[in-house]
Amino acid sequence: MFELLKSYKEKDPAASSLIEVLLTYPGVHAIFFYRISNSFYKMKLKLLARLISNIGRFFTGVEIHPGATIGKRLFIDHGLGIVIGETAIIGDDVTLYHQVTLGGTGKESGKRHPTVGNNVFISGGAKVLGSINIGDNVKVGANAVVLKDVPNDCTVVGIPAKIVRRNGNKVREAL
Secondary structure, three states: OOHHHHHHHHHOOOOOOHHHHHOHHHHHHHHHHHHHHHHHHHHHOOOHHHHHHHHHHHHHEEOOOOOOEOOOEEEEOOOOOOEOOOOOEEEOOOOEEOOOOOOOOOOOOOOOOOOOOOOEOOOOOOOOEOOOOOOOOOOOOOEEEEOOOOOOOEEOOOOEEEEEOOOEEEEEEEO
């Protein structure tokens, strides 16, 4: 937990202390509720896991299914309206802003939600949908709708999302 608090303080210039982060940051609270609900989910106590998850959603406005897999130091900034689906997988050092959805399209069964790599930044309002892979060091622009795999080291924007940067160079590529 200390590692998470420290990462929030480092990433948010408005954070003045670790105690402030612990007491007042809904993203931290959402992750706390997720970790508890996920442990019950793994023990096959799915109803209890969902109840805890819903309590977390009530208090934070962040909906994380207890079956999701989340790596270290997830930074949820202005988290209201974030949705993370059951089969989503999130790597380490990922940043999510408000109204981000890591969801399904309604057309899949089994693995229905995205896999997000390490060091990924997903801006406000972005929708990443389906059983797709988002590579490491990817930036997803505000309100983008990502429906296809995104390779490492890219920036994507638009509806549907298109690659506008690859390895730091400007490009214009369809996904």
